[in-house]
Amino acid sequence: MEASEEKQHPFPTVRSGLPLTAPFDWLRSGADDLKACGFASLFYGMCFAAAGALLLLAFRHAVQLVTAVTTGFMLVGPFFAIGLYELSRRREAGEPLHLIATLMVWRRNLGAIGIYSLILIVLYLVWARASLVMFALFYQGGMPTLESFIAQITRFDNIEFLLAYLAVGGLFAGLVFAFSVVSIPMMLDRQQDAVTAMLASFLALVRNLPMMLVWGALIVLLTAIGFATAFIGLIVLMPLVGHATWHAYRALIEARTP
Incomplete structure (x- = not known):
């Protein structure tokens, strides 16, 4: 009987009409999770911060690569936050909030998460290439140092380049956001396949577009x-966003009936 019901209702129920203030509620709930999980959450934040710093150090002499890597860092963020989703799930279920138990949680739905991660990696590589093309086509005045590049951004120099870079980067970020709003929490919690999870994320975005624009911003x-x-701020802010994403998933996707 259960198998028959599962066949009749294979796609999760996506809620609509959430208020514009919902993302702020998710952040408040995420902050509560962060406080409750303590070091386990901050560990992931430290990993985000360390990865960002190492990437900057490795590519500091090639500003065109620094911008591609650091902005592309946001594209693969949803996967690296999987341990934070698990911590929020454990707190919700009343389970122990141990860091060790979250480190290999991706193995719970290895096939689906693996497919999703591969898609993210491909998008990341395409974005890195597109970023280099933006520099080649639109940047004027020779390749700058990182310091001079930041100074130019703050002065709004090379405005054509900035507009083109923001437009293309926004396209990639929007694409990833559309298909990752709730996809990994769903794969983690419901053992959902990657395609269904990504389509549910896209549907959640479409049905709650104004509110989701607030969340993305x-x-x-x-x-x-x-x-x-x-x-340094990533140590706290990335766990906050990760935990809040779990609560976004709970708000946007109806719980599966037993």
């Missing part, structure tokens, strides 16, 4: 603050 803002603080 908050993610960009918090990530930008993390970058602007020399990645």
Whole structure:
């Protein structure tokens, strides 16, 4: 009987009409998770911050690669936050909040998460190539140092380049956001396949577009603050976003009936 019901209702029920203030509720719930999980959450934040700093150090002499790598870092963020989703799930279920138990949680649905991760990697590589093309086509005045590049951005020099870079980068970021809003939490929680999870994420975006634009803007803002603080802010802000994403999943997708 259960198998028959599963065949009749293979696709998750996506809610619609959530208020514009919902993302702020998710952030408040995420902050509660962050406080409850303590070091286990901050560990993932430290990994985000360390990865950002290492990438900047490795490519500091090639600004065109720095921008591609750091902005592309946001594209693969949903996968690296999987341990944070598991911590929120454990807190919700009343299970122990141990870091060790979350490190290999991706193995719970290895096939689906593996397919999704491969898609993210491909998008990341395409974006890195597109970023280099943007520099080649639109950047004027020779390749700058990282310091002069930041100074030019703050002065809005090379405005054609900035507009083109933001447009193309926004396209990639929007694509990833559309298909990752709830996909990994769903694969983790419901053992959902990758295609169904990504389609459910896209449907959640479409059905709640104004509210999801607010959520996307908050993610960009918090990530930008993390970058602007020399990645130190990511130690707290990335766990906050990760935990909040779990609560976004709970709000957007109806719980599966037993």
